[in-house]
Each structure stands twice: as C-alpha cells, then as structure tokens.
Amino acid sequence: MARPDRDPDADLPKDGKTDALQSDIPSNDKDCHSPKPALGTARLIKGDGRIILVPTPSRDPADPLNWSPLRKWTILSLLVLWSATALSVQNFLSNFLPSVYTRFPDATTNQINLLLTISTPLVAPGQLVFVPLALTYGRRFSLLLSITLLLVSTVWGACSTSYGSLLGARVVEGFAGGPTDAMGFTIIQEFSFVHERGRMLGVLMMGQLALQLVFAIATNYMAVSTGFKWPFVLFSCISAGTFIGLWIFMPETRYERHSEQNNLEITLKEHTAIRKALNSTGEFPHFGLKRQMSFWVGKGSGPDRDFFLVFRHIGAMLFHPVIWWSALLNAVMTGALIAFSTIFAEMLVAPPWSWPATNVGLINIGAVVAALLNWVLLGWGNDKLAVYLAKRNKGVSVPEHRLLLLSIPVAIGFAANIGFGAIAQRYLITDPGGSQPHWFSLAFIFAIFYMAFGGILEVTYTYLAAMTEPSHSLAAMTVVSVLRDMISFGMSYGVNNFAVKYGYLTSFGVYGMLVAVFGLMGVPIYFYGKVLRTKLHSAI
Numbered sequence: 001m002a003r004p005d006r007d008p009d010a011d012l013p014k015d016g017k018t019d020a021l022q023s024d025i026p027s028n029d030k031d032c033h034s035p036k037p038a039l040g041t042a043r044l045i046k047g048d049g050r051i052i053l054v055p056t057p058s059r060d061p062a063d064p065l066n067w068s069p070l071r072k073w074t075i076l077s078l079l080v081l082w083s084a085t086a087l088s089v090q091n092f093l094s095n096f097l098p099s100v101y102t103r104f105p106d107a108t109t110n111q112i113n114l115l116l117t118i119s120t121p122l123v124a125p126g127q128l129v130f131v132p133l134a135l136t137y138g139r140r141f142s143l144l145l146s147i148t149l150l151l152v153s154t155v156w157g158a159c160s161t162s163y164g165s166l167l168g169a170r171v172v173e174g175f176a177g178g179p180t181d182a183m184g185f186t187i188i189q190e191f192s193f194v195h196e197r198g199r200m201l202g203v204l205m206m207g208q209l210a211l212q213l214v215f216a217i218a219t220n221y222m223a224v225s226t227g228f229k230w231p232f233v234l235f236s237c238i239s240a241g242t243f244i245g246l247w248i249f250m251p252e253t254r255y256e257r258h259s260e261q262n263n264l265e266i267t268l269k270e271h272t273a274i275r276k277a278l279n280s281t282g283e284f285p286h287f288g289l290k291r292q293m294s295f296w297v298g299k300g301s302g303p304d305r306d307f308f309l310v311f312r313h314i315g316a317m318l319f320h321p322v323i324w325w326s327a328l329l330n331a332v333m334t335g336a337l338i339a340f341s342t343i344f345a346e347m348l349v350a351p352p353w354s355w356p357a358t359n360v361g362l363i364n365i366g367a368v369v370a371a372l373l374n375w376v377l378l379g380w381g382n383d384k385l386a387v388y389l390a391k392r393n394k395g396v397s398v399p400e401h402r403l404l405l406l407s408i409p410v411a412i413g414f415a416a417n418i419g420f421g422a423i424a425q426r427y428l429i430t431d432p433g434g435s436q437p438h439w440f441s442l443a444f445i446f447a448i449f450y451m452a453f454g455g456i457l458e459v460t461y462t463y464l465a466a467m468t469e470p471s472h473s474l475a476a477m478t479v480v481s482v483l484r485d486m487i488s489f490g491m492s493y494g495v496n497n498f499a500v501k502y503g504y505l506t507s508f509g510v511y512g513m514l515v516a517v518f519g520l521m522g523v524p525i526y527f528y529g530k531v532l533r534t535k536l537h538s539a540i
Helices: 069-104 109-117 119-137 141-161 163-176 178-191 195-224 228-250 258-263 268-276 310-319 321-342 344-349 359-392 399-430 440-467 472-490 495-502 504-520 522-538
Strands: none
Touching: 069 109, 069 119, 069 163, 069 178, 069 195, 069 228, 069 344, 069 359, 069 399, 109 163, 119 141, 119 163, 119 178, 119 472, 141 163, 141 178, 141 228, 141 495, 163 258, 163 440, 178 195, 178 268, 178 440, 178 472, 195 359, 195 399, 258 321, 258 399, 310 472, 321 399, 321 440, 321 472, 344 359, 344 399, 344 440, 359 399, 359 495, 399 440, 399 504, 399 522, 440 472, 495 504, 504 522
16 A cells, blocks of 8 residues: 555556556565566546546547446346356255255265265366466457357256266356356456446346346246256256347457556546547547457457466466465355255255245345345445545555455354354254254345355455456466365365264354454455565566
C-alpha cells in the first residue's frame, strides 16, 4: 500500500501492461531493483472523487472494455448458465443418493462414493488442456470446445444403462468441466473494470450457486420419478443452448493492450463519449458480425503464440506462497463440502426426520438465500469497500483490500463444519432413530456450508485476478483449481469409513480446524502482499 507521506501518483508506472496497472515501487533496496514491479496497485480515484477506469480502455471497438453493458451482462449470464450446468453435472447425483443405491444394488459403498466424486480429480486434467488452448488460440475457441465435450458427456450419461457406462460418462463430465473456474473469472476480468469486478465476479459465483441449487431440486424430482435419463437430457439441452448463445454473443475477449495507454486517466463519463465515436475514426479494423462470430481467431501474438508458456507460468507459481495458501484454503472447504454432500441425504431420509426421497432436493432452497447474501457482502460489498479504502489511501487501491472480507466466509466455514459434525454424530452414531434436533438445523447448516464455500472461492479468486494480468491469472487460477480439486478429492474420498471409525464430530472437526488455520494465514498475506506480488511478477 502507498505510504501516506508520498504522492500516490509516484506509485504509478509510466509503462507496462494495465490489467491492474503496475504497483508502487517497494521501499527496500532489493525490491527496488526487481526487474518487474508488483502488479495490482492502481490509481482508482481522482482528486475530485471521480472513479478512474482501470485498466485503461483503448479506442478499438473490439476491445472488450468497450463493449456495451448489455453485451457484457448477456455474456455474464451465459457464463453463469454454462458454469452452473458444468458444476451441477459433476455434483447432482449426491442430491438423490438413496436412489443411486437403489439403481445399482450390487455396488459397494465405495463404488457409489467413487461415482459421486470421480469427476472432481478429472477437472484438473481438463484445465491443463483447455487453459493452454485458451491462451494460445483464444478464450472463445477453448470455451466452445469444452461446452461441446460437456454436451457429448451428458448425452452419454442419458444413454447409460450400466454402472460402468455411467462411470465413464462421469469421467468425461469432469474433464469437460475443467475450465469453469479459471475461464469464467478470466473472461470477466478481461471485459470489466477494477471498480466493478467484484460485483461481476460475485454475480458469477452467486448465479452458479443459485442455479446449481435450482438444478438440484429439479433433477431430484426428475430422477426419483422418471429415472436417471431425464436429468442428463435437461443438462444436454442447456449445454446446447449455452453453446449457441456464447457463439452468437461473445466475441473473442483476448486483447493486447499497449503501454502508452497507461498514461491516460479516463473516467466513466469520458468513456461513454469515447464509445460513441469508436467506429468513426477508421483507425482500427471493422468489428463486424462476421468477425464477432468467428469460431477460429488463430494464434495470439508474442508470448501467447507459445502453447506451453502457461506450463512454465504454472511451474513458477507452484513455488509461490499465495498460490498454495489459496489452493489449500479452497481445497479444505471443497473437501468438506464434498464429504458433507455424501452424508446429508442419508440423514434426511432416515428416522426420525424421514423425508420422502423426492423431497430431499428441497433442502437447497435455503442456500439460494445464502448465495444472495454472498453477493451483497462479498461481491457488491467488496467493490464498495475497495473504492472506500482507495479514497482513504489518496486514491490508490491495492489488491489486499479485497482480502478484508475473507474473515466472514472463513468463520462461517469453521462453524458449519463443527455444527454438522455434532449433528451427524448424534443422528448416525450416538442416538440413531432417537430424539434429534429439528431438521431445520441441517437445512441451516447446508445453507451456510455453501455460503462459506462460495465466499472463500470468490474472495480468493478476486484477489488473484487483482494481483495478476489476464494471461497470468489464467495460470494462477489453474494452479489453484488443480491443487484444490486434487487435494479435496483426497480429503473426501473414504470419509465415510473414517467417520465410522473416529466419529463424524472428529472428522468434520478436522475440516473446521483446517479452515480456521488456513484462514488465519491470510493475515500475514494481507500485510506482506505487496512483497509477495513483486516476487510473483518477477518469477513469471
């Protein structure tokens, strides 16, 4: 953060890329001679209080920053629908777990657990294929290719008649869902400004969560009443619809920015006037319908032409503490959520709650409210906090401001794990079938579980987006997502046997403790974030 005795303008660079503008020069001699300053620090507020647009938009109509708000929100809505579908396909079987056991009576508990969780570790290989494709050949090409594979996998699932065939479809579904996190966040990063990014990323996270919960309710009724085929048919239709929508409305978002733009300070009102004159100068190629809807835009220029560049970036980021911290915090919460998802349905249908199997999906309703609260607090609220703190910091915003609200989902995640462990211990081990708390206790814990999971993901990924430029953020989010998915799979697979042996309170107490420990590690990252950003930028 800028020191109060310095002019914040001195903290701003005269050249370099601008997706978060370059940072203030570190005060110690070692960092002052760093070949690359830390990304992230930006002059966000003028002296008269007006917001400066960061990154600085060009005068090219193909620049995603110059697209109309209607186009941006249409793309965002389609990204929400696509990502929610891809994630729901991975997770929806857990909502009618008793029906899965009925459908495959010869399968063991571990085999059913594998059917539920196998898609999680397959997300990582999917990311390692689709993300390099996105960097080299464009976000549009890679995204449409992954949606095509998702469509194929859901059709396969609908046609499956055996355990082995369904397991194969689940493998492909996990692979196809690989780019849901990194791709969606990066595309939004490329067409949004810093002062509105938290709100847009919050809509992505809230929409993902809310739609997943709606899908969970709908597919539960469909599966119990008509069998496994029709939920897959539903997801197939949605996948086809999102493919068509993104093909029509989302041009390529990869855009090369030039260093001379950094010297400009454009406000919202000035940008509105600039957008009206975009096509009148003839300075840039025509941005017509044919160009907008082109499926293939070819290789990028400069370093983006190298397919393997992202792997070198990934290798460098594997040694960075912020990447590991974010991955471990998200992995623990994801692993806890997966473990929770394999247990809660069994509790609801067992006495004394004795829910009908068709109604199990209704427990998702409370989590929709939690998703809305997440957006208000951690999306819209995070943007407001960033602008407020920038005004108090002589107009300069730093990425670490985005971490202040992380304490909310971390505290909720700790409480959710301890609370569920205690309820499950009593319901399934201590006094099965006896006197139990009201089922609303589980519904409440379900809601806050999802609030913690979505909130931690949103805050940490928004921070990663703020401290890196788009090509690097793709690599950063890929590393975090791969580590998260692999670690969370290891933490959740076999949790039933562990819980039976040591108790549910112990099992989920461990999850809660780890969430708290890794959450507290965010404190030194907040205070030393500038130094860590400098080292990350130097490494890549």
